[in-house]
Amino acid sequence: MLDVAHQAGVSRGTVSRVLNGGYVSVDARDAIEAAIAEVGYVPNTAARNLVMQQSRAVGFIVHEPHALFLEDPNIGSIMLGANEILSQSDYQLVCLIIDSERDTTRVARYLSGGFMDGAIIVSARAHDPITRVVSQLALPTTFVGHPPDLRRLPFVGIDNISSAKAITERLMATGRRRIAMIAAALDRDSGADRLAGFRAALGEKFDPNLVEEVPLYEYSAGVVGMRALLDRDPGIDGVFAASDAVAAGALEALREAGRVVPTDVGVVGFDDSSWALRCHPPLSTVHQPASGLGERAAELVLSQLQGEKPDLSGILLDTPIVWRESA
Amino acid sequence: MLDVAHQAGVSRGTVSRVLNGGYVSVDARDAIEAAIAEVGYVPNTAARNLVMQQSRAVGFIVHEPHALFLEDPNIGSIMLGANEILSQSDYQLVCLIIDSERDTTRVARYLSGGFMDGAIIVSARAHDPITRVVSQLALPTTFVGHPPDLRRLPFVGIDNISSAKAITERLMATGRRRIAMIAAALDRDSGADRLAGFRAALGEKFDPNLVEEVPLYEYSAGVVGMRALLDRDPGIDGVFAASDAVAAGALEALREAGRVVPTDVGVVGFDDSSWALRCHPPLSTVHQPASGLGERAAELVLSQLQGEKPDLSGILLDTPIVWRESA
DNA sequence: GCTTAGTGTGTGCACGTTCACACATTCTCA
DNA sequence: TGAGAATGTGTGAACGTGCACACACTAAGC
Missing domain, CATH: 3.40.50.2300 (Response regulator)
Incomplete structure (x- = not known):
């Protein structure tokens, strides 16, 4: 960033203002944009996260990936529905897989370390350690199909x-x-x-x-x-x-x-x-409204991110019956 | 971290050594570990990434998620295979979905911003913008089923x-x-x-x-x-x-x-x-060795991360024929 | 001519770590 | 006994940003 500033003949502050908004003269803006292109400057996300204390990323945490990814046809739709909503608010959906004890600690570290602003947790069970981590963390979270012992956490599901x-x-x-x-x-x-x-x-x-x-x-x-x-x-x-x-x-x-x-x-x-x-x-x-579940879950996380208290009674979506020839 | 240090009656440096290895006395270690537990301290990943200039995360980038996640039975196995290998080296697999123009720029920013140490790219086509981003970035990358115009980038696939x-x-x-x-x-x-x-x-x-x-x-x-x-x-x-x-x-x-x-x-x-x-x-x-593809791709990324030059001729895995009753 | 508001820019601090260096203590052996 | 190695600890300088503040200039209003 300092390189860009020197190249454009201004200070770091002005470069920052070009990137994040604020009073900048047309001349300075042009010079800085040219300098950015020439230097090939890309803001460092880690530094930005550090100072902003947020990452604009929401985790999508999948347990039992073997059962889910290989057998459950809904997981993909849930994920895409969530991505759709998060993407609109310029949040990054980050899918994390928990497939072992080692994965659990690593993902927990990832979530606790300020790397993630929120989390959507799919198919958790009562005994899954990650649910404990998340509830201790006070991280904006939504469960999709919540586990039995977590009635006090926001979730979306079906009846x-x-x-x-x-x-x-x-x-x-x-x-x-x-x-x-x-x-x-x-x-x-x-x-x-x-x-x-x-x-x-x-x-x-x-x-x-x-x-x-x-x-x-x-x-x-x-x-x-x-x-x-x-x-x-x-x-x-x-x-x-x-x-x-x-x-x-x-x-x-x-x-x-x-x-x-x-x-x-x-x-x-x-x-x-x-x-x-x-x-x-x-x-x-x-009919299970899979992409709808993902969308509602993402919306619930976003609303918590904006400081709203989540509705702890949970959201239940409609499940119309589809009648075909097997009965 | 300073809180932990005060609580344990030592300095930041000693706390850091407990976490990252180095000479620490048994007394200090015990006191610090107790303090960590009491304070509920978790190292901040963004700060660590900033100073380490690495994130210990590898992106798994999926294009055309609608076709892949909903129709392709292999994508899950590829992902789990990659996760298996990365997990062993304590790397986090981070799955990023590209489902729109907006997603493309966001993911590109994510990759360029020092957020990711490497990338595995699935089902890219010649015209996908992310392939350009990655090749300009000089980020350790492996393609799974590489696009036609990128013969110069490492890939794993089948013949x-x-x-x-x-x-x-x-x-x-x-x-x-x-x-x-x-x-x-x-x-x-x-x-x-x-x-x-x-x-x-x-x-x-x-x-x-x-x-x-x-x-x-x-x-x-x-x-x-x-x-x-x-x-x-x-x-x-x-x-x-x-x-x-x-x-x-x-x-x-x-x-x-x-x-x-x-x-x-x-x-x-x-x-x-x-x-x-x-x-x-x-x-x-x-037979398509899906999890094997993921494993090899992860290994290729890890080897580049350790500074090895990747084999640009690509890796092709065996595809045995499975004969059943349909023919 | 003085104040005030609006616009534009530079500087220093903070974010939470790691690491190199300096320093202190204890142990070993000539 | 004293030098040198091994072990243990504290301190300051980074890492690359955003933001508050200070400051400079211009234009408008009295």
């Missing part, structure tokens, strides 16, 4: 209970008598709530024997889960899978077993991901 | 020509007579090379009429492309799709048209993504 209840009821309305569920990720709100919604829809007809629990929202879990259900009760004529990927796996297992969908068995999923349209037959499912 | 040639020859060896190709993304090296490999395999038998060009590696493009090919020549008995997603679309179009795979038509894809296993029938395809 998994009522969405699951609604699609189960819709499935019941097609005249199915024995409806099973492949429940996944019960250690998360989303997983547990989808099961709760299923249970609520069935009411007295709920039969715990017709619920198969699988660990993750995965295709392979869907295959295994469906096989187990058919073993236990060959008379099943309806299935609610906890996600589209699980439903896709279930369709595969049903095909193996010689069942025709939707004639013999009706199948519904959850997410309305690209899976849903590409299954055979196309899946009836709950 | 699309010989891979495409190999799988086409394998398909020919099953006795198919009329083999078509759904070629995609011809404005990239990868797309153009896969077509070149297909052509090389067929030699004199190559018929330009049996090549359908589609813009992107997408499922829907596969559906459209296959329909067009069947319209033009109903006698087709083999298809090489430029990617697994395209192949999945082709399978759908073949099913529509009442063709049985592999009996009537043999289909092969490219990528060995999760699509490949979940198609019906499972796809024969070229």
Whole structure:
């Protein structure tokens, strides 16, 4: 910056004013801009951050990247939605991956070190150490699909209970008598709530024997889960899978077993991901407003950055049911 | 840091030595560590970066995020592979998304501002402005799947020509007579090379009429492309799709048209993504070593960071053929 | 002619670190 | 006993910015 100032025959202060606004004469501005171009000067972000005490960057923190990036079709949309909003306010979205213990400490350091003005945290669980770090840090944060023990932190999400209840009821309305569920990720709100919604829809007809629990929202879990259900009760004529990927796996297992969908068995999923349209037959499912979640999360972080108190009751987005041929 | 020093009854210098190594007495170390815990001190990353002139962060820059994150099953694996290697050397992977003109300037500023020690750039094309920025910046960089005009920059990739040639020859060896190709993304090296490999395999038998060009590696493009090919020549008995997603679309179009795979038509894809296993029938395809690409790219950046001159001839990874039931 | 407001510019301090250097203490060995 | 090495500690100068302040000049109003 001093080089630019000398080159233009002015002082550092005037160069700074050209860059950040303030009273500058036309002559000085022209000379400085020419000097900047000639010297190839680029302001040093670290120095600027240091003195400004802010970085204009918001972290997007992803846990369990193997499950999410490789299996969850929504993560990309959430990220792009958030980027869209942050970009409009000239904030940089910085995606950080936590894939190991080492990553956790490094990311925590990154967040605590004044490197980030805020954070969006995806798919955190109660026991994830980063949630503790963030809540101690008083960093403007929003959770997407918050973990069970953090009711006091701002979040955006969907109402998994009522969405699951609604699609189960819709499935019941097609005249199915024995409806099973492949429940996944019960250690998360989303997983547990989808099961709760299923249970609520069935009411007295709920039969715990017709619920198969699988660990993750995965295709392979869907295959295994469906096989187990058919073993236990060959008379099943309806299935609610906890996600589209699980439903896709279930369709595969049903095909193996010689069942025709939707004639013999009706199948519904959850997410309305690209899976849903590409299954055979196309899946009836709950539409998850993924990019909307990212946008709202980014907006919540930005509003906190402007000093507003966040709404701790959380924001729930609508989840319309999309009815296709699988049920 | 001064607070910690006072609390522990020492000077800033000793605190710094506790954090960064050097001669420190056991008493001083204990007192300082206790003080750090009590004060809740975290070193300021911006200040450290400023004085160190480095950030221990490597950018992972993604273009066309809509196509990549939503359609390309490899991007996640590449990213996780890179993160794995960088994490081992205590570098932070920072994923930056370029989704607009505004994003481009912001990311360029981010990279130029001393915020990043290096960069991994995915799926860049010749005209992408960020490639110009990076090459002017002399920032340690590696391209994954480099753009056509940047032969002078280090990159990792696969040999699309010989891979495409190999799988086409394998398909020919099953006795198919009329083999078509759904070629995609011809404005990239990868797309153009896969077509070149297909052509090389067929030699004199190559018929330009049996090549359908589609813009992107997408499922829907596969559906459209296959329909067009069947319209033009109903006698087709083999298809090489430029990617697994395209192949999945082709399978759908073949099913529509009442063709049985592999009996009537043999289909092969490219990528060995999760699509490949979940198609019906499972796809024969070229295995793309996605996480390996990320790992090599990260290693190349790290070696440049240690002052080594990068190998400008590029690194090509092996792409074994995975033969399944679709051909 | 004096004050006041508006415009334009230069200077010094602060941000929170690391590192080189100076200095103090203890230990080893001729 | 004294020199020299090994170990431990404090201090000041950077790193590259932004901002408050001081100052200079011009124009307008009384």
